[in-house]
Every structure is written in C-alpha cells, then in structure tokens.
Amino acid sequence: TVVAGVAGNPVRHSLSPVLHNAWLEAAGLDGVYVAFCPPADNFERFANGLRGGAIRGLNVTLPFKEAALAVSDRATPRAETAEAANLLLFEADGTITADNTDGLGLLGAFAHQAPGFDARSGPVVILGAGGAARGAAAAFKEAGAPQVRIVNRTLAKAEFVAGALGVVGRAYALDASDEALSGAAAVVNATSAGLTNGGRLDVSLKATPEAAVIMDMVYQPLITPFLAEAQALGRRTVDGLEMLIRQAAPSFEAFFGRPPPESADVRSLALRALEQ
Ligand code: SKM
Incomplete structure (x- = not known):
C-alpha cells in the first residue's frame, strides 16, 4: 500500500483526502491518502521522522510551506522560485525532494x-x-x-x-x-x-x-x-476549488506514478463535502 498525505495545521478543512482517495479508488490503485496535523512550531521534526520510512509523499499546506522547503535536500526550480513547497517526496535513500504544484x-x-x-x-x-x-x-x-x-x-x-x-x-x-x-x-x-x-x-x-x-x-x-x-x-x-484540484493532479502522479483517472468526478465530490 502506497501511503501519501497532507500536512497542515489546521488540516480538518482540507479536501485533499477526498480528492486523492477518490482518484485512488477510481484507478484501482493500492494506496491511501491521510491528513496529518503536526505541531505548528515543529514541522522539521515531523518531516525528518518520515525520512526513508513508509510514506511516499506529502502535500503541505499552511503554515508549513516554507518549512517544507527548508527541510528538503533538493528542490525543483519552481519550489525555489516560490520559496515554498506544497509537495514533498520521501525517497528510498532517506532524502527529501521538494516541489511546488500551486x-x-x-x-x-x-x-x-x-x-x-x-x-x-x-x-x-x-x-x-x-x-x-x-x-x-x-x-x-x-x-x-x-x-x-x-x-x-x-x-x-x-x-x-x-x-x-x-x-x-x-x-x-x-x-x-x-x-x-x-x-x-x-x-x-x-x-x-x-x-x-x-x-x-x-x-x-x-x-x-x-x-x-x-x-x-x-x-x-x-x-x-x-x-x-x-x-x-x-x-x-x-474558483479556488479548481486550483486545489489542479495542484492535486500532478501531486497524485508524483505519489502514485500515474495521472489521476479522468473518470472520477472529484469536483462534484468536493462540492458535496463543502456543503456538509
Ligand atoms: O497547495 C495546496 C496543498 O497541496 C493542499 C491544500 C489543502 O489540502 O487544503 C491546499 C493548498 O495549500
């Protein structure tokens, strides 16, 4: 089972698990996407604890995007330019790669x-x-x-x-x-x-x-x-929901090795979740 997730504080409002888990199911992939809420003042410790371990990657949202870039060992030019990362990949050799799909x-x-x-x-x-x-x-x-x-x-x-x-x-x-x-x-x-x-x-x-x-x-x-x-x-x-979906798609591909299936109508799912 490939594990990925989103880290934020707060993170309860995040629709990322809804999007990624719907894509996983529609694609028939053995994966799971969970929400993490690390302490607001110690993202570094949280991320370092995940090195080389069981998790493939994380989306990162407020207030951790700068800290996410700082804890990484290498970053894509677009993450460097934004001076922030919303995507971390935990490589098998224990290093962390930072990217930004926003x-x-x-x-x-x-x-x-x-x-x-x-x-x-x-x-x-x-x-x-x-x-x-x-x-x-x-x-x-x-x-x-x-x-x-x-x-x-x-x-x-x-x-x-x-x-x-x-x-x-x-x-x-x-x-x-x-x-x-x-x-x-x-x-x-x-x-x-x-x-x-x-x-x-x-x-x-x-x-x-x-x-x-x-x-x-x-x-x-x-x-x-x-x-x-x-x-x-x-x-x-x-709208902002469309941006959320379109930054999630390249994140999904980075985590799970294939683009999200187009068959899943994640926008409708997310809209329903927003109404609740
Ligand atoms: O950049 C994104 C992040 O990847 C996930 C997210 C969310 O789950 O609410 C919001 C944006 O910051």
Whole structure:
C-alpha cells in the first residue's frame, strides 16, 4: 500500500483526502491518502521522522510551506522560485525532494474555467503579498504576463514581492487599487480574506475591464463575496476549488506514478463535502 498525505495545521478543512482517495479508488490503485496535523512550531521534526520510512509523499499546506522547503535536500526550480513547497517526496535513500504544484494549479484552473484566457494579454493583479501571492506572481510572470501588479495593505510588502519579479513587477497600496485594476487581464485574490466569516476585501472590482477574469484562491465558501461581486459585474470567474484540484493532479502522479483517472468526478465530490 502506497501511503501519501497532507500536512497542515489546521488540516480538518482540507479536501485533499477526498480528492486523492477518490482518484485512488477510481484507478484501482493500492494506496491511501491521510491528513496529518503536526505541531505548528515543529514541522522539521515531523518531516525528518518520515525520512526513508513508509510514506511516499506529502502535500503541505499552511503554515508549513516554507518549512517544507527548508527541510528538503533538493528542490525543483519552481519550489525555489516560490520559496515554498506544497509537495514533498520521501525517497528510498532517506532524502527529501521538494516541489511546488500551486503555480500549475493556478494556471490550470484559468485554462479550465476561463478558456482562451492568455496571461500575455495584459497586466495581472494579485491581491496580497504572502506566500500564495508570491507563488501566483511567479506563475503569471512565467506564463508571460507583461506586468504583475501586487496590491497590499502594507505597501512595503507589496514592494518586496514586486521587486523579486524584476521589471515585470509593480507595487500598489490598497487605496490605489482602482489604478492597479485598470486595464487588468486578470485579478487574483491571494489574501486569506474569505477564510473567516464575513471576511471582505476593501477592493471594488468596478475598475476592472469587462474582459478581466477574476479568481479567488479561497474555496470555502466556493463563491466568496469577491467572486459574487465579479459575477454581479458580469466578469468571468475562476474558483479556488479548481486550483486545489489542479495542484492535486500532478501531486497524485508524483505519489502514485500515474495521472489521476479522468473518470472520477472529484469536483462534484468536493462540492458535496463543502456543503456538509
Ligand atoms: O497547495 C495546496 C496543498 O497541496 C493542499 C491544500 C489543502 O489540502 O487544503 C491546499 C493548498 O495549500
């Protein structure tokens, strides 16, 4: 039995076990995917304890993505660029390989839910300047966005993230968000607003062009207030659940040696789990 899992703290809300176990069953593979909740201050000890042992790999979510990269022995360029890992592979020789599939998940979700969207067609706006924002910014730069605009409450943090992008990066304070949104090809909420009840961003999407695609990385609820505003304005939207599914697919392949079977409708399963 191949064992894989997700580590986070908290981890109860994670839909990763639902996705991976449904794929395992549909593929008829002898594997299992479980949730782990290591102590928030000691991911290193947890991961080191799994070296060379029975587990093939882990997805890693908040607050461990930076620690996951730090504990690894080697990392893919995309994990290095994001300065975070959401995927660890425990090799037979006792070493740990770090990867990051969040960028693939983000771009995959756009490709799937906003067909025809082209990152090269205009500036991409990222709300937030934490790890998720950094990863999204790197993915859009890689996909050819002519400009990546970082909007954040603390301007200094936005400047830091934008600076790492080189000439492509621009930083905006929250009260300059209208300026940031004008002409945008896409807007991505990479802040945790929406995770808490009633969490709302102080950003209005009115200044976005009609053709802009609006995405929220938050998937609980599926239609966040941010996406609801976008839909009310008639904008195309991409949801956080699609990103979760599309970062999970390459993770599954890394753990179990084959892509997930297309026959399993994991999105419907996840939606049902969200409703409970
Ligand atoms: O990057 C992903 C991670 O692989 C799994 C996850 C989850 O289970 O909620 C969320 C994202 O951080």
